[in-house]
Ligand SMILES: Nc1ncnc2c1ncn2[C@@H]1O[C@H](COP(=O)(O)OP(=O)(O)O)[C@@H](O)[C@H]1O
């Protein structure tokens with residue numbers, strides 16, 4: 001898959017007519033027995049390369065479903081999800097796994113680290129899963145870049161909530177994930193830690209050229225981004 005290399009060629013990138021993330025009339029209907037929940041109903045949106053976007057919306061409006069689809073962790077019931085111009089529907093299981101490991105950085109509420117591994121081992125493992133053979137001191141450098149110097153040997157489970165989120169962000173930066181998806185990453189944090197995580201997400205965009213989509217309820221996050229997309233009943237307004 002050549003998305004990442006394409007991403008590093010600015011001249012070519014500028015002539016591209018596609019967004020970083022596009023949803024075209026996307027439906028996601030969860031079925032269990034006779035019960036149906038329509039989580040997304042005809043969602044259309046387009047997020048440009050290097051945009052920093054917040055997704056707002058009441059609980060149950062489809063925000064997490066939208067991120068799962070963008071990450072290729074779930075499939076739409078109808079409609080098309082495109083990442084850097086490529087429809088995820090055309091990828092088989094192996095290609096999807098490669099897509100997730102190389103193109104997408106994910107940051108979730110409550111952290112998404114291996115709690116028994118150190119901060120450094122977490123970043124190194126993400127790099128290896130992304131196909132990097134020689135990790136070297138890339139993990140250490142990424143941790144330093146996000147103010148985690150000296151925390152590399154600490155077990156992830158023993159880090160503070162804000163530090164855990166920054167480790168996940170450092171991992172996305174270390175492998176230059178072009179698309180970073182964060183689902184309520186500051187929901188459990190105090191104001192100080194929320195600010196450090198927000199700054200880290202902003203730096204991902206500014207210094208690592210990532211497109212960053214953050215689902216949030218926080219007005220502080222809304223103030224920090226380029227644009228807010230509102231989801232309501234599975235549609236953007
Ligand atoms: N795996 C699932 N099975 C059944 N229903 C689901 C599942 N995931 C989400 N839903 C339902 O889909 C709707 C949207 O959920 P979600 O995307 O989690 O919204 P949000 O993140 O905005 O709170 C909700 O009604 C939720 O109950």
Ligand SMILES: [Mg+2]
Nearest residue numbers: 063064065183
């Ligand atoms: Mg959610």
